[in-house]
Amino acid sequence: MSLLIKNISYLDIEKEKIIDHADIFIEENKIKKIGENLRLDADEVFHGENKLLTPGFVNAHTHLGMSYFRNYADDLALMDWLENEIWPIEAKLNREDIYWSSMLSIIENIKSGVTSFCDMYYEMDRVGDAAIESGIRGVLTRGMTDVDGKGEEKLEEFNRLYKNYQNKCGGRIKVVPAPHAIYTCSGEFLREIARRAVERYDHLIHIHLSETLTEVDNSKKEYGMTPIEYVNSLGLLDSQIIAAHCVHITDEEIELVKDKKFYPVYNPSSNLKLASGFTPVDKMLKKNIKMALGTDGDSSNNNQDFVEEMHIGGIVNKAVTMNEKAVPAIEILKMATVNGAEALGFEKLGLIKEDYLADLAIFDLESNSFTPRNNLISALVYSANSHDVESVICDGKFIMKNREIVNVDEKEVRNKVIFIWKDIQNR
DSSP states (O other), X not given: OEEEEEEEEEEETTTTEEEEEEEEEEETTEEEEEESSOOOOOSEXXXXXXXXXXXXXXXXXXXXXXXXXXXXXXXXOHHHIIIIIIHHHHTXXXXXHHHHHHHHHHHHHHTTTEEEEEEEESSHHHHXXXXXXXXXXXXXXXXXXXXXXXXXXXXXXXXXXXXXXXXXXXXXXXXXXXXXXXXXXXXXXXXXXXXXXXXXXXXXXXXXXSOSXXXXXXXXXXXXXXXXXXXXXXXXXXXXXXEEEOTTOOHHHHHHHTTSSEEEEEOHHHHHHTTOOOOOHHHHHHTTOOOEEOOOOHHHHXXXXXXXXXXXXXXXXXXXXXXXXXXXXXXXXHIIIIIHHHHTTOSSOXXXXXXXXXXXXXXXXXXXXXXXXXXXXXXXXHTOOGGGEEEEEETTEEEEETTEESSSOHHHHHHHHHXXXXXXXXX
């Protein structure tokens, strides 16, 4: 299968510029040739006039199965929200519930240009099935805790997930262990996961870290260390860490992680809505820490609109630091693409470059958001919206074309979620 994209403008992340009038030849799942006026035979030709091609976006931290809970429990502090509202209703979910809610979230991600996600939830085999059917690239991370006494059971469940889904679909699906947080996992449990990550699970771990001041204060009281110092003492930082939030990372912790494979995932909408605080993005960027970007779940965001997440992420640190030059648009785009791909452990992903995986988003430059066409890099972060995403390619195949999801019936999914949610509330 081959695709030739003709005469399109594209975002070159490495050169930090827009390249105009390019032809891009895709064969199987890779970008094989970039040039002008390419004369190559292809199974399909896509005409790119008045279009902008970007690398597909990477949603590096989310909870796809929580789409039932958008606008369900709002305006609450994190632990009140979790313990009194979210965890009780989550306990009613079954495998099929999570499949359909995850599929709805995946559709929303695709429609905002996302081609890869990193999801932390449970019944992750059904999340994996939804990812496979929709055509998106996914990292499945089973959120694990042992405060309920079921840690060993969850580790065994993860082993089965890893055996059955790791590198499925030619590497499009990956599986990574995910201890939920230091306040839901014992030190022994975290140490065991750290050991297994090194010995069995490709040196990758996904975890929530330093999301709230309460988490940090309790960690200091209980362990005499901040959360990141604590997980380092347990061996977690011997692996590559997908570190969700890092809102209250300290200067000392920044020094600790700057030379490690530690990837903070910035979740601006969720952190703002839950009043968790402001991630010191500019400070970490100045230490050359590679940050990724994520939406978090629908219950705390309350959507999966990744273009909106870029916009909020691009402006909030300017106000917090009172520095209009903080976190420029190109840095947000790096977080959203190549940094996110690296954080998730994918190779040759996140750039429009020969021999890289063909995960791409196509924006309509004839929309109001791009009119007039001054600085298209700025436009992607400061004025674009998800409705400007016309088509999406993942692994060399269209998974959305002309705003229509290719592999899934979007209306059926919406209707199914509406029906199931009514049932859940009556259980």
